[in-house]
Amino acid sequence: PLSAQLCRLWADALGLAQIGVEDSFYEKGADSLILARVAGQLREQLPQAQRLSYDTLLRQMLNEPNVAALARLLNQGEATPGAIAASGEAQRSSSSNALVVPFGGGDVGPVRVMFHAALGTLDYFQHLGRALADQQAGPVIGFAVADTEQYLALEPKRLIERVAEDYAERLIADGHQRFQLIGYCLGGLLATEVARRLLERGMEVVDLSLIDSIPMFIDTDEELAYEAIFVPNLNLDPVKTVFGAHIEDYDVYRAIDLLMARDNRRVPAGAMAALSGDPG
Template structure:
C-alpha cells in the first residue's frame, strides 16, 4: 500500500441469522493463513479487527457503526484505517532523479526498488533469495543483447577486453560499452589495456584512442576505425559512425543523426542512444582528427563542417534523416539541414537541444575557464568564482558593451565594478584572486573538482587539450553567422538554471526564433543544460525524438 494510503472494507463481525441467510461462501482462496481456525469462529469480532489493524501499524482507525448504534444489530462493520502515515510516497524514477543531482553516474544503481522493509528470513536474517527476486536483469543478461558474435580476430580481441573490464561473460559486436555498465573510469581502463595489448592500437595516442571509444562505443564500430587507422594510404577519416542499427520494424523510419557538441564527441548523447536503440536507427557525426579541428579557421568552421557532413551523408546514401544537435551541435544541424534539403535529402525533423550562440567573443582566460568548468560540471564556487551569477552576468554585459561584443583578456578583472550592484566588489575580488594563479594551477583545480563522469580527462595534459578544444569551439560559435532555416524545427529547452553562460536560458528561445523562420516549436523539458540529456530526463527527450509523446509544455511561433 502506498504511504498514507487508506484501507477501507466491509465485513461481518458477528453471527446474525438475518445477514447470514443471504451470504454465499466460496472455496478455493489460498496463499494465506486463516487466523479464524484457532477459534473455529465464522467471523472476526469488531475488537479482533481493531487489534489486527493496530498490530499491522494502522493509524486513524475508524469502525462504523458504533457498538451502541441500532445498526450494529445487523452485524456488518465498515472499517477504515490509514497505513504508513509517517512516510512519503516515492517512485524509483524520483529516487533516480534525486541521486543524479548528487552523485556521479557510476555510483547510481542501475535498478531501484521501493519496498516497505528489507525482507528477512524466519530467524531474522536478510532473505537474499527474496532480495534477488526484486532485482532487475543482471549485467550478464544485457551482454547477450549485443547482436552477432565478433567476426574476426580484432573484434574477438576487443570483445574479450570489454568483457574483462565490464565483468560480463561475453560481448556482442554491436553492444554499447556504456549500456553494459561502462563509465568514465572503466573506459580509461579499457583505453590503457587496448594500447598495451592490441597491436592495432599501440601507435594511437591515449587521447585519440579515448576519443575513438567515446565516439564508437561498440566493438564493430571501433574495430572498423582501428582498421582504417592502420590502412596504408587510407582515405580521409569519416566523421560518420553508426550508433544503433536499424531495427527490423523501423524499415521506413528516418535515421536519427546526432551531431557532436563543442568537444567533438557524441558522449553527451549516451543516454539518448540507449533509449533509442532498438526503436530507431541512430548515427553520429564526430570529430576524430582533433588537431585539424583546432587548426581550422573558427570564423567559417561551422559552415565548413556542415559542408563536409552533408557530403558524407549524401555519399553514404542517407535519403531520410532526423537531425539532432545538442549545445554547439544545434548550430550545426540547421546549417546541415539546409544543405541536405537543397541536395534532395528528406529532412523529416530538426531538433535543437539546449543550444545557444554565444553573443560575445570570449578572449579572456578566466571567462573561458569558467565556461569550461561549467561544462565539466565542476563546482565553480569551490573553485573561487563569484557566488552570485547575476553579478557575473552584469559584469560580462558591461565589458561587452565597452568593447563592442568582445571580452578581451583581463577585461573582467580590470573593470571598476561601477553600476553593477552591491555584490560587485566581492565578485571582482574573487576574479582577481583567481587571476593571480597560473593557468595550469587553475586547470588542475578544475580537474580535481570535476564530476566522476569526466574523470578520464582529469590529467593536466588531457585537461589542457580538452580546454583548448572547448575554447576553440567558443570562438567558433561566437563568430558564426547563421543561415535562416525555413524548415520545421523543434527547440528542446531545459527548465533548470545550471547553465554554461549566465542568462543562457533567457536568451535561447529568442535566438532560435530569429534563426528558424519556418515552423519552430519550443518544448520545455525537465533538467538543466547538462542533465536534460541524462537519466532520468533523457527518456522524455527520446520519446520526443521518437514521436511518442511530448514532455512538459510546447508552444509554436514564427521567427
Template sequence: MSPTRQLANDPLTSSWAAGLRSSLRAYARTHLPDAMVPAHFVVVPELPKLPNGKVDRGSLPPLTADETPETAFVAPRTQVETELARIWQDLLGLSKVGVETSFFDLGGDSLTVLQMAAQVRDVYDVRLDLRRMFEDPTVAQLARMVSSQADPTVTGAGNPRGVASEAMVADAVLPADIVPEEGALPPSTGPYRTVLLTGGTGYTGAFLLRELLDRSAATVHVLVRADGAAQASERVRENLAEYGLLRDGDEERIIGVPGDTGRPYLGLTKSTYHELAAEVELIIHNAAISSWIVPYAKIKPVNVFGAMEVLRLACRKRVKAVHFVSTIGVYPGHEGARSWPETRLTEADHVVGGYRQSKWVADSLMLQARDRGVPAHVYRLGAITGSQTTGACSPDTFINHLIKGCVQLGAYLDYDLLLDLVPVDFCAATVVHTALSGGRAESVFNVPSARSVSMNEIFELIVAYGYPLRRLNYQDWYRELAAAVERGEENELAVYLPLFGADRPAEEVGYLGSKPDFRTDNLRAALDGSDIACKPVDRELFDRYLDYFVSTGFLPAPPGGTARPENQWSALS
C-alpha cells in the first residue's frame, strides 16, 4: 500500500487536517481582506508534480462545498440541531453542516446570516440575539438560543473581538532591535525639511497633511497603498480634494510613497527604505485600522506591527521624532468619575475591542521606545468629528453610522452615554503644531472635546434640525433595528449588529454612568501662545455637520426642511 494513501477511517489524519485548515484560515484572516479569505481548504498528502517538477494543477482534487473548515465534522445531536442544520444546508447549498462549524466558514456572510435569522424566527417564533449569533455562529449555539432552556454560559460570553489583558501586556513589549543604531545622527529639533506621514489617505490624514503643508516648508512623504509612485501621489491629492483641502502648488511638496504599514519594512523597496531612513527628520504616524467590529488578531498587523516598523525606521541612519496618533479609548471603561492624567498606560483590564486594545499596545510601545532614546510623543484623541470651520465630515465613523442608521430607522436609542467629540481640524492642528515645535519634554497629550455631550443631546440636536426621530428605550430600539435589518431594509447599522445585544450594547459603545476627566496640562502647555482652540459641540456646530452630510448625500434632507431659520446658516459651498 502506498505510504501516502489515506485510510478510510483515519481519525488522527482527519484531526490533523482540520487543525491545519484552522491555522491556514486564521493566518489568511489576519493578512487578507474578508473577500479574499478562502471559504474552503483541501489538505492533500502531497502536491502532484509534472515531470519538470512544477505542480500539476490539473491533477489537484476538486474543491467541494463538503469540506468543513475549522473542525472535524460533528453531526447534529438533537432534533433542534437537525432542523437548524437543514436550514443552513438549504441556505448555503451544502449537503451537510457540522454543528460546531462557523456559519461564516461555511460560506455565509452578513447578508445570509440575516436571512437565516428570519427563517429561524418563522420556524421557532423567536427573535435571535444577533450580537450573540455573530459572536458564536454555530448550529450548537443557535440551538441553545432557540431552546426554551437557554444555556446561561451563552449570555455571559466574552468579547469576541478582543483578547485577554494578559495578551495585550505580552504584545506590548518592544523588541530588542528597536533601538537607535550605532552611528545614527541625533534627532533634529526643527525646522524640519522632510516629514513622513502615514495614514495620509484617510480623513484625519487629510487634515494632518494640510496642516503640515501650511505650517512648514517641509517636503512631505506620504506612505500609501498603491501600484507606484504616480498612483500614490494621485491618491493623496484626491483625498485632499475630497475634503476641500487641495491647494495650488501642493503637488510640489507631496511625494506619494507606495508602501503598506502592515508589512515588514513598511512594504517599501530596499532602496526607498534606506532613502527615507537617511532623509526623513520627523514622522507622524496616523495609519490604523479603526473599525470597532474587526477582531484584534486582524487589526494587529497594521496597528501593532505597523507601529513597530515605524519605530524601526525611526532608529535607522538618523533618529527621528515619532508623533503617534492614539485615542482616549486606550483608557479603561469605568462607571462613575475617573481622572486620567497624561502619562503612560498601566491598566489593561476593561480596555475592550480589537481597535482600542491594539491602540493600547501601540501606545505602550511608543513610550518604551522613548525610554531607549527615540523622541516619541503620543496624542490620545477623542472621537473625531467634522471640521469646525467647514463642517467637512467623514461618514465612516461609528457615531456617524449610528446617526444615519437612526435616521433610516426613524428612531434613536435612549441610552445616555457621554461622548467626547473633537473636531478633526483642531486635532490635526494640535498634533502638527506640537510636532513642528520640536524637542518638547512632554510625551503624552490628551486631546478631548471642549465639552462632553451626551448621546441623547446629539440626537436632540438632530431632531431640532428637522429629522422626526422617535425616542425609544434601548430594548425597543434594538427590536425595531433587528427587525428592519432582517426584512432586508437598508440600514447603516447592519454591519454593527455585533455591537448590539437585545438588552444592551457591547462595551465598545460605552459605559452607562461613566464620567471620565481627561487631564490636559501637557496639551495646554503645548498650545500656549498659539491660536489653536477647540469649539464645543453645540447647535451651531452640529447644524454645520448636518448641512455637510445633506450636501454630500450621506443623509437625506429632513422631510420638512431644516428647523433652524434659513438666514442662520448658508448652505455649504
C-alpha cells in the first residue's frame, strides 16, 4: 500500500526503524531541509508523486507533516479547489485561497487561529499548534496559502488587505464567532487586520497575539532591505545572508540611519549597495 511505502521512505530519511502514519515528521526529527530532500525523492520514486509539482509536495508536508495526509494528496492528485475534505483534513473552499489545517483542541472555547508568515506555510506553527491542541481549550486551526500562484499575483501594496479580507470571510463562513488570533512575522499583520474585520462584523476577538511581527520601520524601495526582512523565514541570519559574513548587525543599522538622514527618512533603491567607505 502507498502508506506503507511512504512510512518506509520517511523512516529511512530520519534514520528510524519505523514511523506511524499519524506521527509528525517534526516530532520524529525532521526539519525543513529534510522535507525538501524527501519531496525530491518522492517525485523520483513514486508515480503518484510525479503528477504533482515539487512545490505542491513540499508545501503539503510543511502544512500537514504526516504520512496519512501525504498519502491522501498522492491518492487524489492535484485536488480541485472546491474539493470537500473529510473531518480532520485540511480544507479549502472554492471561494477562498485559505487552506485551513485543523490541529484538534476540542469543541469548547474560542477557536484559536494561527496565521502563516510570508512563505504561506505552517511549518513554524507545528509545535505550537499541537501544544495548544493538547490544552483542549478550544479548536485550533492554521491558515496557510492554498494556491501560491494566486497569492503571488496579488499587488504587494494590497496583499495584507486582500488576504485578511479573504481569511476573515472564511472564518465567518465557517460559523465561528469567538476567536483567539495568533500571527507570526507577516502573519502578525494578517492577524491584526483579520481582528479588525471580525470586530467590525460583530464577532468577539478575545485575544490577539503577535510573534516576532513588526511593521517596516523605514520607507524604502531598497531591495536589500526587503531581502533582509524575508530571509528569516528560511531560518537564515538576515545580516550575514544579505550583506555578508564579515558585516556586523550594528553596522547595517548605522548605515540605515545614515541613509535616512541623507534622504529625508527614506532609503531609496540602490542606496545601500552604493555605500562606500565608513564615515565613522
